[in-house]
Amino acid sequence: MGPTRRRGEELITAIHQAALAELAEGGLGRLSMEGIARRAGTAKTSLYRRWASPEEVLLDAIGAAYPADRVGASGDDLRGDLIASLHRLLEWSRHPTAQAVQAILMERTRNPELVAALYERVFDPAGGRFCATVLRHYAERGEVDARRLTPAVLDIGEALTMKYAVDHGAEPPREYLESIVDEVILPAAGFSPPASSPATGPGRPS
Amino acid sequence: MGPTRRRGEELITAIHQAALAELAEGGLGRLSMEGIARRAGTAKTSLYRRWASPEEVLLDAIGAAYPADRVGASGDDLRGDLIASLHRLLEWSRHPTAQAVQAILMERTRNPELVAALYERVFDPAGGRFCATVLRHYAERGEVDARRLTPAVLDIGEALTMKYAVDHGAEPPREYLESIVDEVILPAAGFSPPASSPATGPGRPS
DNA sequence: CTTGTTAGCTACGGTTGCGTATCTTACGCT
DNA sequence: AGCGTAAGATACGCAACCGTAGCTAACAAG
Numbered sequence: 001m002g003p004t005r006r007r008g009e010e011l012i013t014a015i016h017q018a019a020l021a022e023l024a025e026g027g028l029g030r031l032s033m034e035g036i037a038r039r040a041g042t043a044k045t046s047l048y049r050r051w052a053s054p055e056e057v058l059l060d061a062i063g064a065a066y067p068a069d070r071v072g073a074s075g076d077d078l079r080g081d082l083i084a085s086l087h088r089l090l091e092w093s094r095h096p097t098a099q100a101v102q103a104i105l106m107e108r109t110r111n112p113e114l115v116a117a118l119y120e121r122v123f124d125p126a127g128g129r130f131c132a133t134v135l136r137h138y139a140e141r142g143e144v145d146a147r148r149l150t151p152a153v154l155d156i157g158e159a160l161t162m163k164y165a166v167d168h169g170a171e172p173p174r175e176y177l178e179s180i181v182d183e184v185i186l187p188a189a190g191f192s193p194p195a196s197s198p199a200t201g202p203g204r205p206s
Numbered sequence: 207m208g209p210t211r212r213r214g215e216e217l218i219t220a221i222h223q224a225a226l227a228e229l230a231e232g233g234l235g236r237l238s239m240e241g242i243a244r245r246a247g248t249a250k251t252s253l254y255r256r257w258a259s260p261e262e263v264l265l266d267a268i269g270a271a272y273p274a275d276r277v278g279a280s281g282d283d284l285r286g287d288l289i290a291s292l293h294r295l296l297e298w299s300r301h302p303t304a305q306a307v308q309a310i311l312m313e314r315t316r317n318p319e320l321v322a323a324l325y326e327r328v329f330d331p332a333g334g335r336f337c338a339t340v341l342r343h344y345a346e347r348g349e350v351d352a353r354r355l356t357p358a359v360l361d362i363g364e365a366l367t368m369k370y371a372v373d374h375g376a377e378p379p380r381e382y383l384e385s386i387v388d389e390v391i392l393p394a395a396g397f398s399p400p401a402s403s404p405a406t407g408p409g410r411p412s
Numbered sequence: 413c414t415t416g417t418t419a420g421c422t423a424c425g426g427t428t429g430c431g432t433a434t435c436t437t438a439c440g441c442t
Numbered sequence: 443a444g445c446g447t448a449a450g451a452t453a454c455g456c457a458a459c460c461g462t463a464g465c466t467a468a469c470a471a472g
Contacts, residue, residue, distance in 0.1 A: 005419055005468050027316055029235020034459050043420050048461070106312045108375045110233055115375070152366055152385045160358055163365035169314045169321070179358045187393040211438050211449055240429050249450050254431070 006042075015040045015047065016061035020096040023058060028103050028111070031058065055114055058104075062097045063121045071130050073137035078144070079181055081137075085130045086157050086177040092130075093165070131157035135189065145190050153188045160184065212248075221246045221253065222267035226302040229264060234309050234317070237264065261320055264310075268303045269327045277336050279343035284350070285387055287343075291336045292363050292383040298336075299371070337363030341395065351396050359394045366390065 006014060018040035022031055031054040037044045051057045069092055071085045092098050101118065108115050132154040139146040160180045164172040172180075212220060224246035228237055237260040243250045257263045275298055277291045298304050307324065314321050338360040345352040366386045370378040378386075 007417095007419070007469065011419075025316070027233070027235045027313055029233045032459055033461085043422090044459095044461080045421085045463090046419055049418075103312075105372055106309075107233055108372070110231070112375070148389065150385055150389050152382065152389050155366060155369055156362070156390060159365040159369035160361060163361055163368060166311055166314070169318070176358065179356055183354065183356050183358050184362060184390065184394045187396075187398075188390045190393075190398070192393075192396070192398055213439065213447090213449070217449075238429055239431085249452090250429095250431080251433090251451085252449055255448075 011040075011042065011046065012050075012060075013064075015042065015057060016064050017096075019054070019057045019061040020065070020100055022054075023100050023103060024096060028107050031055070033057075055111075055117075058100060059114075059117055059121055062100050062118070065095075066097045066122055067092065067095050071133045073134040078134070078138050079186065081134045082131055082157065082181045082185055083177055085134045086161055086180065087174075089130045089158060089161055090171055090177075093162075093171075129154075131155075131185065135185075148188065148190050153185075156180070156185050156188060217246075217248065217252065218256075218266075219270075221248065221263060222270050223302075225260070225263045225267040226271070226306055228260075229306050229309060230302060234313050237261070239263075261317075261323075264306060265320075265323055265327055268306050268324070271301075272303045272328055273298065273301050277339045279340040284340070284344050285392065287340045288337055288363065288387045288391055289383055291340045292367055292386065293380075295336045295364060295367055296377055296383075299368075299377075335360075337361075337391065341391075354394065354396050359391075362386070362391050362394060 015036060018036050019031070022035045022039055026035070033044055033047050033054055036054060036057055037047050047057065051060070069088055071088050073081050073085075075081055093102075101122070104111070104114050104118055132149075135144060135149050135154060138144040139149055157180055161172055161177070164176060221242060224242045225237070228241045228245055232241070239250055239253050239260055242260060242263055243253050253263065257266070275294055277294050279287050279291075281287055299308075307328070310317070310320050310324055338355075341350060341355050341360060344350040345355055363386055367378055367383070370382060
């Protein structure tokens with residue numbers, strides 16, 4: 001049991017993980033230097049040497065561990081690619097840093113500076129595209145009407161997926177993701193479902 | 207300046223408002239008996255006489271002040287009624303109790319019991335329908351294909367509206383609400399926009 | 413091996429929230 | 443007018459976190 005002492009990167013990584021774990025457990029409101037130090041098995045002194053507040057530690061932790069998930073719109077299968085992108089979104093949301101980012105965004109009202117810092121350091125938060133990437137890809141190929149790809153349409157997949165998670169406290173099952181694509185995104189992109197003869201459109205605008 | 211002393215309902219109401227204000231300011235994680243008592247201008251003793259924890263106070267506060275917003279699908283104007291229901295959603299989300307409900311739902315992972323208690327006492331949280339009410343109304347009239355009103359479709363309006371708020375830190379403007387209805391909900395409900403001849407549907411399933 | 417850096421430890425005074433106890437007194441009711 | 447309830451004020455010991463200080467010793471680099 002020789003006293004092994006962590007230094008530099010090794011120590012920093014441990015602290016980062018501790019910060020993310022503390023956030024997951026107690027939320028942004030209960031994040032504390034004491035808690036992070038305790039969980040990382042280090043001394044407060046070592047924390048204050050590098051960071052001035054628990055939020056600073058958290059931002060660094062997010063920046064260091066943030067996954068650079070590229071959504072590939074490779075194939076010729078719009079529907080399949082859309083569903084795949086939603087699965088990527090689920091994978092992303094399982095990552096500790098993703099949950100941290102979400103927690104910070106939720107507290108936007110109470111902590112706008114944190115959100116700003118997040119944008120500066122990590123870029124990309126949430127609106128990491130996913131579905132939008134796929135849709136734009138097919139629009140460039142001319143297989144989707146680009147005029148239909150408005151902000152609202154590009155955000156459908158993420159919005160419905162996240163809302164499901166909030167409402168049910170669990171990830172949406174695969175069928176629900178397919179439902180989103182088939183029943184919402186594709187119709188909005190201009191592909192009407194097979195069996196349907198809509199009634200006389202009431203109240204459609206000019 | 208005779209020492210006026212609040213009692214019963216009057217005091218309770220003041221405490222409720224204090225609890226909601228504390229939540230808005232510090233988040234669920236920083237809600238404390240001390241804070242509520244301080245803001246309400248009362249003594250901790252008076253709090254502990256009735257409640258055992260700040261969360262209890264909050265639940266009572268939500269239950270007491272929760273708005274019973276009925277969404278009226280009165281007219282013959284589907285589009286107009288949908289947009290109106292989204293405006294009702296915005297009104298609802300401005301109410302202190304709505305923000306409290308959202309804060310509790312966000313911390314679902316950390317505090318499942320709170321969510322359960324919320325369902326027991328307040329019912330109706332979030333999925334308070336809005337758009338769904340309108341769509342179902344027109345479906346009963348036969349003006350909308352009921353088979354298209356799947357869970358995903360019924361949730362579009364709320365999902366996109368809430369996501370906009372989270373992403374931008376502000377309420378969506380009226381044009382965005384119209385965009386949601388015209389470009390997403392109505393197409394999903396079976397009403398294709400006027401000018402469009404979708405390409406050969408790639409990858410549509412059986 | 414020497415030396416500089418820095419992790420780890422302990423401890424401090426200060427603040428805040430906890431939950432309880434005690435006492436006074438304003439208020440509402442009869 | 444008198445009385446019981448409960449609001450208000452104050453204080454307590456306890457615990458957690460804050461930010462800082464002082465010290466020892468492990469590690470890396472020369």
